[in-house]
Amino acid sequence: MAGRSRLRVLLRDFGCPAEADAATLAAGFRRLAKERHPDLAVPLGKSRQTANAEFAELRKRFEEAKELLEKQKEMEDRGHMRHDHIIASHGGLFYHDPYKWRPPKTRKEKPSAEEPADLITKVKALSLLAAVLSGTLYVFDRTARKRSLLWNG
Structure with missing residues (x-):
């Protein structure tokens, strides 16, 4: 100085x-x-x-x-x-200590839709789809047997 x-x-x-x-x-x-x-x-x-x-x-x-x-x-x-320690927006009236400055916390970005899914994500999605489909078929089968819509041969 x-x-x-x-x-x-x-x-x-x-x-x-x-x-x-x-x-x-x-x-x-x-x-x-x-x-x-x-x-x-x-x-x-x-x-x-x-x-x-x-x-x-x-x-x-x-x-x-x-x-x-x-x-x-x-x-x-x-x-x-x-x-950069002088805030210029007010004509330098305010002093900012650069050693006390911390960058703002940023939120973790979610993966964008364009990113390809990895193998584990694909397996999880397929297993969920299989569980929903098997549950639906089970309910349909039980309902159809009670109403004798299916052949019980």
């Missing part, structure tokens, strides 16, 4: 937006270097040594900002800087 806030401060010092890239930073540095370079223009009331020290400080801050930008880019490429 401190690195990102330091980067924002450095980018602002170079006149760059917070989401600037390395090329924008370099352009900002070149603009400031033209204004403050001790060989081009020594500000009035300052000695050459002071101007050299200020320019060295400017160069040091530029190198630091460039390094922080590179680190930020590497982290983004690796996926470390995801912002």
Whole structure:
């Protein structure tokens, strides 16, 4: 966090937006270097040594900002800087801790009708059909014998 806030401060010092890239930073540095370079223009009331020290400080801050930008880019490429813990629907007003988040429980899906039934399922279905058919034939046979509809030979 401190690195990102330091980067924002450095980018602002170079006149760059917070989401600037390395090329924008370099352009900002070149603009400031033209204004403050001790060989081009020594500000009035300052000695050459002071101007050299200020320019060295400017160069040091530029190198630091460039390094922080590179680190930020590497982290983004690796996926470390995801912002999924901020709920964006309310302008980021709510914070969600990603380490406490659990995925919602999903119901176990029922097999679809297109899936072929396995052998055990087919055997169960056939045995149920055979039981119903044999029960029906038994009842029909007993009823037919009582009414002597069948030959009792």
